Amino acid sequence: MALKEAPQYRKLYEKLRSLIEDGTYKRGDLLPSENELCAAHHLTRPTVRNALDMLVNDGFIIRHQGKGSIVQGQPKGIGILSLSGTTSAIGQDNLTTRIIVKPNIRSWEQAFGYEITEKQKSMGCIYLERLRLINEIPVFYDITMIPNLNLPRLTSRTFEDRSLFEILRKHYQIQVKGGEQKILAITADQRIQEHFNVKKNHPILRVDRKMETNRAGFSFFSQIYCNTRDYSLIGRF
Amino acid sequence: MALKEAPQYRKLYEKLRSLIEDGTYKRGDLLPSENELCAAHHLTRPTVRNALDMLVNDGFIIRHQGKGSIVQGQPKGIGILSLSGTTSAIGQDNLTTRIIVKPNIRSWEQAFGYEITEKQKSMGCIYLERLRLINEIPVFYDITMIPNLNLPRLTSRTFEDRSLFEILRKHYQIQVKGGEQKILAITADQRIQEHFNVKKNHPILRVDRKMETNRAGFSFFSQIYCNTRDYSLIGRF
DNA sequence: CATTATTACTTGTATATACAAGTGCAAAGA
DNA sequence: TCTTTGCACTTGTATATACAAGTAATAATG
Numbered sequence A, B: 001m002a003l004k005e006a007p008q009y010r011k012l013y014e015k016l017r018s019l020i021e022d023g024t025y026k027r028g029d030l031l032p033s034e035n036e037l038c039a040a041h042h043l044t045r046p047t048v049r050n051a052l053d054m055l056v057n058d059g060f061i062i063r064h065q066g067k068g069s070i071v072q073g074q075p076k077g078i079g080i081l082s083l084s085g086t087t088s089a090i091g092q093d094n095l096t097t098r099i100i101v102k103p104n105i106r107s108w109e110q111a112f113g114y115e116i117t118e119k120q121k122s123m124g125c126i127y128l129e130r131l132r133l134i135n136e137i138p139v140f141y142d143i144t145m146i147p148n149l150n151l152p153r154l155t156s157r158t159f160e161d162r163s164l165f166e167i168l169r170k171h172y173q174i175q176v177k178g179g180e181q182k183i184l185a186i187t188a189d190q191r192i193q194e195h196f197n198v199k200k201n202h203p204i205l206r207v208d209r210k211m212e213t214n215r216a217g218f219s220f221f222s223q224i225y226c227n228t229r230d231y232s233l234i235g236r237f
Numbered sequence C: 001c002a003t004t005a006t007t008a009c010t011t012g013t014a015t016a017t018a019c020a021a022g023t024g025c026a027a028a029g030a
Numbered sequence D: 001t002c003t004t005t006g007c008a009c010t011t012g013t014a015t016a017t018a019c020a021a022g023t024a025a026t027a028a029t030g
Helices: A008-021 A034-041 A045-058 A086-090 A118-123 A164-172 A190-196 B008-021 B034-041 B045-058 B118-123 B164-172 B190-196
Strands: A061-064 A068-071 A095-106 A125-134 A137-147 A176-187 A203-213 A219-226 A233-236 B061-064 B068-071 B082-084 B095-106 B125-134 B137-147 B176-187 B203-213 B219-226 B232-236
Touching: A008 A034, A008 A045, A034 A045, A045 A061, A045 B045, A137 A190, A176 B176, A190 A219, A203 B203, B008 B034, B008 B045, B034 B045, B045 B061, B137 B190, B190 B219
Parallel strands: none
Antiparallel strands: A061 A068, A095 A125, A125 A137, A137 A219, A176 A203, A176 B203, A176 B232, A203 A219, A203 B176, A233 B176, B061 B068, B082 B232, B095 B125, B125 B137, B137 B219, B176 B203, B203 B219
C-alpha cells in the first residue's frame, strides 16, 4: 500500500510552515505575495491560496487585503498547549525528551476516561510514556495511547527528536483537527513526585485529552502531568 | 458608513450553519451535495466549497470523498471553560454567582502579568470579583479587570444574571474574538481556602486570561481560580 | 508645501472547466 | 446465487481567468 503523494497545496503548506517554524520568516514579516509564490512554485493562485488558507487556519499567518500575508508566529496551538507545542512555546534548544516507557503494543479498555470503540479495543494500542525537561528541569510527563491501526513502523520511530504530531502529519497524512480535553489540578502522587523531584502535596496540572484527526474514527489520547512551578501552560484561543 | 454586503460564500455558510444549529440537519445527516447546492443557490462549485470549508473549519461538518458532507453537530467553543462534573452537563439552574467585590473603578499597572497600554493605565479599570457555585459548591473564583473606556453604566449593571460576554456583546457590540491564557496549578492561599472551604495544600487551578475583542486595542482580563476536585474544566479545541 | 489623484501593487471574490479518486449500487457475468 | 464489472454519483485537486477592493507610494495639482 504505497502512500499517495501529497497534493501540491499541501506540499507548499509544509514548506511555508517549516520556514516559519525555523525562523526564516519571523513574526511581522510579509510572506512572498501570492503571485510570487505562484511563479516560484509553478502553481496557480487558487492552489497557492489553498495553502495559505491552511496557514491562516492554523494561526501561522494573517492576511490583509492590499498588504499581504503577515507572519504571526507560532500556531494558536491546538487547545491549550500546542502539542507540537511544548516545542513551539519554549524553544527547541532547551527542551529534551526522555522516553520512560518505550512505544509498545498493549491492550486497552478505555483511555483516560474517554471511550474507545470495540474495534480499537481488539487492535490494542501503542503505548508510551515520556518525560520532558526544560533547561534540565522536568516539566511534563505524558502518557500517550494510539490505536494500533495501519501505522507501520510507528513504534520504531524516534519520539525524541520529532513531535508525535509532526510524525503523524508528515508520514501518515494524519492531521489533528480538534479534540476534547479535561483539565484539573491534583497533588503529585508517588511516581510523579519522583519524576518531577518534588515533595508531597506539590500541585500538579493534569490534562486528559482526546485528539481527533482527519482520518475518520481515528483518535488518540494522552494524559499530561505538568509541573507549573517554573513554566505555566500558555495557549491562544 | 454602510456595511458592505456579505459575500456569497459567507451567506451560504450562514444559511447552512443556521440549518444545522436549528436542527434541520441533524448529526449524521448528509448535506445536499455540492452540485445540488450550486444549483439551488446559483453558485459555482468553488464558491460552494468555500462555504463548506468554513463549516468544516468550525467543526459543523466533515466531508468524505465519494460520500458527501456529514453533519457533525455543534461547533468547537471558544477557549475552555465549559464545565463537566460527574453529571454530564450542568444546567444553568445549578450555577449561582455571588459578587464578592462589586464593580468599581480603580487604577492598575498591569493585569495578571499581561501588559497594558499607557492610555489604559491612565483611564483606570473596572474591577470586580465573583464567586461561582455549582450545586451550592464553590467552584470558581474570578477577578475581572476591564479597561475603563467608553462603557457607560457598566459598573451598575448586574453581573449576576448575565454573563459578562453577553453584556458586552449585546450592549456594547463588543465581541470576544480570541485571547491568550496561562494555566497553572497552585495550592490554595488563605483567601482561596476560605472561599472554597478547603484546607491548606489543596490543589487549585489558576487561569490568567487576556480576552481580545473586535474593537481594536480593547482587551480585558481575568484571573480564575478553580477547585477541580468535583468538577474539572473541559473544553474542545 | 500640502493635498489630491494616479498607479501599481496586494488580497478578496467568483466563474468556468477538467480530471482524479473514493463510494455505493445496479447490471452483467460466472 | 455470488462475484465482478461498470456506471453514476460524490468530493478532491488543479488550472485559467476576470474583476473588485484595499494599501501604499508616487506623481500631479492646488
